[in-house]
Amino acid sequence: SRIVNDYRVTAGDIWRNDEIEVLVGGKHHGRIVARGAGAQIRGQHPTELVIDDLENREEASSEGPREKMRAYFYQDLWGALRHERGNRTRTKIVGTFVHPLGLLPELYEMDWWVARKYAVYNPDGTPLWPDYMDDAALQALRREVKTESAWMAEYMNQPIVSENPTFLRESF
Numbered sequence: 001s002r003i004v005n006d007y008r009v010t011a012g013d014i015w016r017n018d019e020i021e022v023l024v025g026g027k028h029h030g031r032i033v034a035r036g037a038g039a040q041i042r043g044q045h046p047t048e049l050v051i052d053d054l055e056n057r058e059e060a061s062s063e064g065p066r067e068k069m070r071a072y073f074y075q076d077l078w079g080a081l082r083h084e085r086g087n088r089t090r091t092k093i094v095g096t097f098v099h100p101l102g103l104l105p106e107l108y109e110m111d112w113w114v115a116r117k118y119a120v121y122n123p124d125g126t127p128l129w130p131d132y133m134d135d136a137a138l139q140a141l142r143r144e145v146k147t148e149s150a151w152m153a154e155y156m157n158q159p160i161v162s163e164n165p166t167f168l169r170e171s172f
Contacts (some may be wrong), residue, residue, distance in 0.1 A: 038072055042080045048090045049077070057153070059165040060099035069103050097159050105159075 012021030018034045035041060037054055054073070059065035091113070097105050108115045120128050120138055127135055138155075145151045153159035 016123070037069070040076070043074065044080065046080070049092070051093045051095070052063050052090070053095045055095065055098050055104060056095070057098040060102040066099070066102060070106075073103055096154060096156050098153055100159050100161060102159075117157050117172075119158070121156070126156075 001016070010023045011024045012030065012031075014021040017172075018106060021031050022029050029172070030047075033044065055066075055069055059069065070096055093104070093107060095104050097108075097117075099105075108117060118128060120133065125136055127133060133141070142151055147155070147162050
C-alpha cells in the first residue's frame, strides 16, 4: 500500500475500507477512520478531522436539509472535537460550494480558520494550474458543461441558484 510505503509505517490489526490502524516501530501510532456525512463520531475524540464534500447539491438546494447539515456540523462534528486544555483538533474542510446558502460558503466567511477558495481561473483570468489545463482546455471543458450554473458551481466555486434569477445581483 502507498500509505505504508510513503509514511514508513506498518499495518496494525485493523485494515478495512473504512478504518486502518498504523504502527510505527511496532507500536500503536494512530487510526484513520472514514465516516459519511451524518455519521456519529462522538466519543472517538479525533486529533485531526478532514471533511471532504460535506454537502451535495440536491440536499443543499432545500432549506430543511441545509439546516439539518448545519445542526450536524455545529453540534455533532464541532461538539466532538477536543477543546479541553488548548488541545484542539486540526480541521481541514475541502469541498465545492454547491449552493450560495450552503454550509461551506458560510464557513468560508468565518474567521475561525484560514480559508482558501479556488477556481479554475485566477482572479486575473489566467488558469489556476496551466500545466494541467491551459486556457484552451478549460474553454473546451466549459463548452461541454451543460449549463452556466453548473460551470460556476463546479469549476469557479461560485454557485448561483438559477440561470434566470428573479432578482439580479447587480440590481442591489
